[in-house]
Amino acid sequence: MAVYEQTYKRYAGALTPEWSRFLIIPRHTLRGVFNSKLFTAFFVVCFLPLLVEAVLIYLRHNVTAVAIMNLNVRELVPVDGSFFQTFVNIQGGFAFILALLVGPPLVSRDLRNNALPLYLCRPFSRTEYVMGKMSVLLILLSAITWIPQLLLFLLQSYLEGFSWFKTNLWMVSAIFIGSAVWILLLALLSQTLSALVKWRIVASGAMLGLFLIPSVFGEFFNQVFLTRWGNLISMGALIKSVTAGLFGTFERTYATVAIRGFDDNVIREVVVTEPPLWCSWAVLFFICAVCLAILHWKVKAYEVVR
């Protein structure tokens, strides 16, 4: 169908492999996302904590630099599991904001513009569509979380030596799994809300609410009943527990609270314990399963009115 010929002709060239077609969606979407200068600027800001992390690692191993800055090496933060865990949590926060900006319009725009039949009338399945939309966030969030974290881990290993690398190799899985679980949760939740709500602003608000409101209720429950089981409805607390578990810093005993009478005598002591780690994993798994079920229900070429 050459322009000058102006006739209808069938395409007879080579086709792309079927397995790779879901990646067409992130390629086109990310191009659109980075058209916004404001977003690009924020994306750059997301790398600032990583820069601080890199500088801290570098200073720890550069005596000259420490001497110039008049710093005591002992005053510097030790580079260990807690160090990486802290930065995984910080980057998790940035990942949340990125997901809030990019995630909600992904499916909702297609629903509002009736674009789903256009995707699904092609050799492109619903699973590929969801995978494509999810991979927009997976790629974007991976770029600011586990990928740079692992590069910094390698930098630390290079500067510290092979024995440090060997001893701390477990951190690789902790960094990767901790970040991956958070990214997956964010991607699934934002897609689900995006599929349920047609308006971007409402979807963004719903996502923010989904993270904030249960956290407030959970904390209220914790304070009233002197427990930590309220954390099971707080996404942030859940992911914190899971990350702590992965970095080996999870402790079930949270605090011991002394209950005093009117005469200020201790009536009894209550040991406040965190829910077991498996509970946090189970709740996260349940949330992901619900999200997948909703996506399966909502992502259809046409809604059938019965």
Place this chain on the structure above:
Amino acid sequence: MALPISVPGEPIKAQMALVEPPVIDLHGLSVSFGRRQILKNLRGDLRGKAIGLLGPNGAGKTTLIHTLLGFHPATSGTAQIFGLDISDEAKQIRALIGYMPERDSFIAKMNAVHFVRLMGELSGLPPEAALERAHEALFYVGLGEARYRRLDSYSLGMKQLAKLAQAIVHGPKLIFLDEPTNGLDPPARLRMIKLIREIRDSGQAHIVLSSHLLLDVEECCDEILILRDGQIAVYCNLEEERKSNRKFLMLETRGDQEKFVEALAKLGCEYAISSANRLKIVLQEGIEVRDLYRLADQEQVQLRRLSYKRDSLEDIFLKAMENGNGGL
């Protein structure tokens, strides 16, 4: 597709027609939404270059297209497109199909080239080929000059053309057009009809055209399927119908029409009285127009006007709405 087996003594074209699977083959296809049955036991095979789907609102035209595209599962029975089963080989089928939906369907914040290119890539075209064909498809449908404009700034007619461009960008073998002339002004409608006919005449693709407008279907299609209440009311091969000798005569008379009609019946002609002075007659084999003049002379009836008229699609449609007995 497998090469046709050669049978000695048979013309190659005839053999190919025998071996080539039908464009759409319906095997007792039924579709229900909950308890409501939308399509009821559809049977038949369609082989035309351009197949028209007709029927009143709610007849099941769009549901049939959606089911063939794999959007709705069949409750019972099945269908085949080019010999591929819609339930087992949906992905292979979709690789051969282009679809222009009835409603506005776009991807937000995109210009036409970007949109059509994305659709091409999703159909399996490599990025460079998709971009090239996106430009070509947009030029072909007449949006060449407006191809860098954002789709949300397009007029209704332009949007329809952009939808057609995305349906043909990957050069499909079968194109489903769901109400392509909906909401178009007369010049835009004519342009759309011209494009559909061009695609049909190129011989590169089959077309399934669903429309309420009989004229659109009559102008573009060589085979029609009329649906009523989810059933096939009429199947008609317009091409054959046009070729057939069953020609209608429209007569305008003055005088005692009753006597003339009785004489016509004795002669063995089928007739229908349209009004007090107008008659429709089906000329039977062996009866000439001069026999009618002789009869009119005998019965002292003046023949004021005599014209040939084929059974129009409107007649077929109206008859189907009255009777509803399938023709397949």
